[in-house]
Amino acid sequence: MNKNTPPSREDSFDDDQRRPPDELTRLLPNRLDSTPYLSADDPAVSPYNLWSVRIVRLATVLLTCLTFLFWVLLLVSLFITPPGLHVRGSPFFAFAYTSVAFTTLLVELIFFSVPSRSARMLTVASAALLLVDTIIILAVTKTRHEELWVGVAAALWATLMAIWAVAADRTVQWGKREEEERLTGRPETRRTLFEWSEVLLSSIALSVIVVAVFLMTCTLILRAFDAHLAPPGERYWVDDDKYQVHLYCYGNGTTPSGVKATTVLFEGGEDPVEFGLWQFADNAIRNGSINRYCFADRPGMAWSDAAPSPLSVSTASDILGEALSRAGEEGPWLLVSAGVGSLYSRVFSSRHGQQVKGLLMIDPLHEDLLSHVGSPGRGFRLWLQGVVSPLGLQRNLGALIRGRGAADRIWGRAAYQSGSTIYAKLQESLVGNSLTKRDVISSRAIQDRNTPVVVISSGEQIQRDREWQDKQRDLTHLTNNLEDWDIVKDAPHRVWDTIGGRESIEKRLKKLAKL
Known part of the structure; x- marks a missing residue:
């Protein structure tokens, strides 16, 4: 054949058949075949085909990285306070809200391609509780005084990240339906066993987050209630x-x-x-x-x-x-x-x-006995108690079952459960065997x-x-x-x-x- 002669249609078809499939050829059904649509199990049927879904995923990755950096800063501030990150109350609350935001985004990323209605409902519940927390912090003078901008920003950021997770999951759901209708002819309602396992795991993780945020809200309500007890001096x-x-x-x-x-x-x-x-x-x-x-x-x-x-x-x-x-x-x-x-x-x-x-x-x-106060084991136990203190497990039960009041929680027999008291003892432990x-x-x-x-x-x-x-x-x-x-x-x-x-x-x- 003359090298200047253009290839025939049959030759082009043979070349396409021999060439490995790429994204374009997998998305476009072969018109010469009798089957007009792809199989629902074909890897080419993916919401990632849409630029909007890819951009949402990239934005989620960036938000997760930013949240992680904020989380690290707050973790460091529990031991050495960087300039501008001081709070007058318990720093464990701001750390807890950032942990909630980071965990929510991480769950969203891990199960990004498997959207589910249960995940969205649980995240909406978490966002609603976090919004209530933000309002309480801003509305009550004492909590606003204690949390400063750090606590307010942490609670607000956790709220926004929960809302973002809902929007991202909804976007993936939309993209999945769009691609299934375009490439298979109908939206897919069935799930594989692996996908059901992912839905179950994401629902369990988000359920734990909702329970944790609910307990934090109860603890914050107790803090707001205790604000009415004026100091004697x-x-x-x-x-x-x-x-x-x-x-x-x-x-x-x-x-x-x-x-x-x-x-x-x-x-x-x-x-x-x-x-x-x-x-x-x-x-x-x-x-x-x-x-x-x-x-x-x-x-x-x-x-x-x-x-x-x-x-x-x-x-x-x-x-x-x-x-x-x-x-x-x-x-x-x-x-x-x-x-x-x-x-x-x-x-x-x-x-x-x-x-x-x-x-x-x-x-x-x-x-000479300060080594007991400043021992690493005691410091770790105090840090661990502080991390879980926003959940208020003992404080909430004490208020509901044992009838403990504001005085008990501020300076009485339940004061040791307070996040600020635990933080004070952690500070004492950190420098006990050195500076002190x-x-x-x-x-x-x-x-x-x-x-x-x-x-x-x-x-x-x-x-x-x-x-x-x-x-x-x-x-x-x-x-x-x-x-x-x-x-x-x-x-x-x-x-x-x-x-x-x-x-x-x-x-x-x-x-x-x-x-």
């Missing part, structure tokens, strides 16, 4: 007005003889001062043992906002001093502390010199050696742990002026929970107040 802006610390003072500033009274400054231990020591302080005033007392909630506990991480004892002591100064409280101070709170009082005492008239420590924690230990050791070196000291120890703790006994004895040598060391028989770590413990504390407190 005042909240003061500290640390360049980044957050507020609650400070409460009560009693007469002068003695009956007209002399300025020494103010007892209480520092709580593992629990807020309000949980036990507050009642003790009121009784001490009624009994005439002291004239006036103050206490401040450490950042993240009770009515105080959370502080950025890391938060060492030294930083917390500076924050307390700033709050007292803004409140116009000048001392002189008699410091009463319990447990881990004794570390905060010791640093405060070393920095305020002649203003401190005495130290009374109730079963105090020694700096360094601060306390330094404070011991500069402590005024003439400051009167009283140590009241738990008999149970001493009998159980020989090392604890040795460290209690070491703290009696904190200064050269030991007034008393009482070991209260059968008293637990919270010594004031027993009658003998309360009597011993008040007796020694009254004696110190008269010095």
